[in-house]
Structures are given as C-alpha cells and as structure tokens.
Amino acid sequence: DAKTTQPPSMDCAEGRAANLPCNHSTISGNEYVYWYRQIHSQGPQYIIHGLKNNETNEMASLIITEDRKSSTLILPHATLRDTAVYYCIVRANFGNEKLTFGTGTRLTIIP
Amino acid sequence: DAGVIQSPRHEVTEMGQEVTLRCKPISGHDYLFWYRQTMMRGLELLIYFNNNVPIDDSGMPEDRFSAKMPNASFSTLKIQPSEPRDSAVYFCASSPSTGSGPEAFFGQGTRLTVV
Numbered sequence: 001d002a003k004t005t006q007p008p009s010m011d012c013a014e015g016r017a018a019n020l021p022c023n024h025s026t027i028s029g030n031e032y033v034y035w036y037r038q039i040h041s042q043g044p045q046y047i048i049h050g051l052k053n054n055e056t057n058e059m060a061s062l063i064i065t066e067d068r069k070s071s072t073l074i075l076p077h078a079t080l081r082d083t084a085v086y087y088c089i090v091r092a093n094f095g096n097e098k099l100t101f102g103t104g105t106r107l108t109i110i111p
Numbered sequence: 112d113a114g115v116i117q118s119p120r121h122e123v124t125e126m127g128q129e130v131t132l133r134c135k136p137i138s139g140h141d142y143l144f145w146y147r148q149t150m151m152r153g154l155e156l157l158i159y160f161n162n163n164v165p166i167d168d169s170g171m172p173e174d175r176f177s178a179k180m181p182n183a184s185f186s187t188l189k190i191q192p193s194e195p196r197d198s199a200v201y202f203c204a205s206s207p208s209t210g211s212g213p214e215a216f217f218g219q220g221t222r223l224t225v226v
Binding site: 034038042043044045046049087097098099100101102103104 | 161
C-alpha cells in the first residue's frame with residue numbers, strides 16, 4: 001500500500017527553484033518525512049527529513065504542512081546535476097523503521 | 112568512514128548457479144536493508160535487520176533468496192539457484208537507530224546479470 005503520492009515527472013529550468021510535491025495523508029504521529037534522490041546508476045542519496053517543522057540544509061528545504069498530510073521539497077537553484085528521481089518516504093522513528101520507496105518523481109533540469 | 116561497501120560491483124552468472132552478494136554497513140549502524148531495483152518494479156525492499164536480527168523479510172521473493180547477518184559488520188544476500196528474472200541491481204543500506212529520524216546510507220549496488 002502506497003503511503004506517499006508523487007507526480008511521475010517534472011521539468012524545471014536551470015537556475016530556477018524546483019518544487020517537488022508529495023502527499024502523505026495517512027502519515028502517523030511517529031513518522032518522519034524523508035526525501036531521497038537517485039541519480040542514474042547510483043544508490044539513493046539522502047537529502048533531508050523532517051517531522052513537523054520546516055527544515056533546511058545545504059541541499060534543499062523541506063516544507064511540511066501544518067496537518068502533515070503533504071510536503072514540498074525545494075531545490076532553490078536547480079542545476080543540471082539535480083536531474084534525478086526524487087523519492088518522498090514516510091518512516092517511523094521507532095517500532096517499524098522500514099524504509100519503503102515508491103515510484104518517485106523524475107525531475108529533469110532543462111538548460 | 113568509507114560508507115556502505117558492497118561487493119562485487121558487477122556479477123554475471125549462469126542460470127542455476129549460486130550467487131552471493133556482500134555488504135559491509137557503516138560502523139555503528141544498527142539497521143541494515145537489502146533492496147532490489149529493476150525497471151519494471153522499481154526499488155523493492157527485500158529484507159531488513161536490526162542488531163543483526165531479521166525483522167521483516169516479507170519482500171524476499173521466494174525461497175531461493177536468503178539473507179544473513181552473522182555480525183554487525185557483514186551481511187550476505189544469497190540466491191540459489193539463480194534465474195534470469197533475478198537480474199537487477201541489488202542495493203544494501205544501513206542506518207543508525209536513534210529517536211531523531213536518522214537517514215539511511217546506500218552502497219553503490221551490485222549489478223547482477225543471470226544468463
């Protein structure tokens with residue numbers, strides 16, 4: 001059963017902000033929202049995670065709605081190297097720390 | 112730390128042969144995950160361990176697949192006998208266990224081709 005819903009693909013112009021949405025309407029109180037990306041032929045790479053507050057690191061920002069039913073990953077200044085499949089995942093921090101990937105969003109950065 | 116180390120990086124084998132994939136997790140990590148990735152099915156979680164104990168193996172496709180973690184620094188995924196439909200990229204990942212939602216780190220994968 002899919003716990004997250006993401007658009008299958010998106011395009012973004014180089015240098016612009018890429019906003020990737022994710023719906024997780026059945027998220028539980030002990031589940032975090034994680035974002036990973038997978039560049040072609042490589043293993044998935046951790047980007048960011050959050051529980052209920054917005055988070056920012058050197059790679060991206062994560063905006064989680066107040067009801068926690070959806071979130072948006074923001075890449076502030078997309079480069080060609082950001083072309084990848086982006087996965088939004090919900091994962092418990094105790095009890096059931098399974099990390100299950102859906103189909104993700106294929107983001108293409110256009111020169 | 113060198114990260115999660117998988118070996119071999121590439122494996123080509125004949126149908127019916129036994130295949131063993133190896134993984135060395137990051138030192139101190141309590142969780143270890145095995146995934147399989149194909150074009151058709153995407154990234155599938157096969158099994159995961161916590162403190163060397165298998166917690167959930169519901170993703171293991173059939174009895175031909177088995178996984179072990181004899182100690183905290185080593186895990187194997189074995190396929191016996193192998194079949195062409197087992198051809199895929201197999202990833203191993205590890206993560207620590209804390210209350211703050213730790214991230215998982217992935218290896219570079221083993222590309223398995225069964226002919």
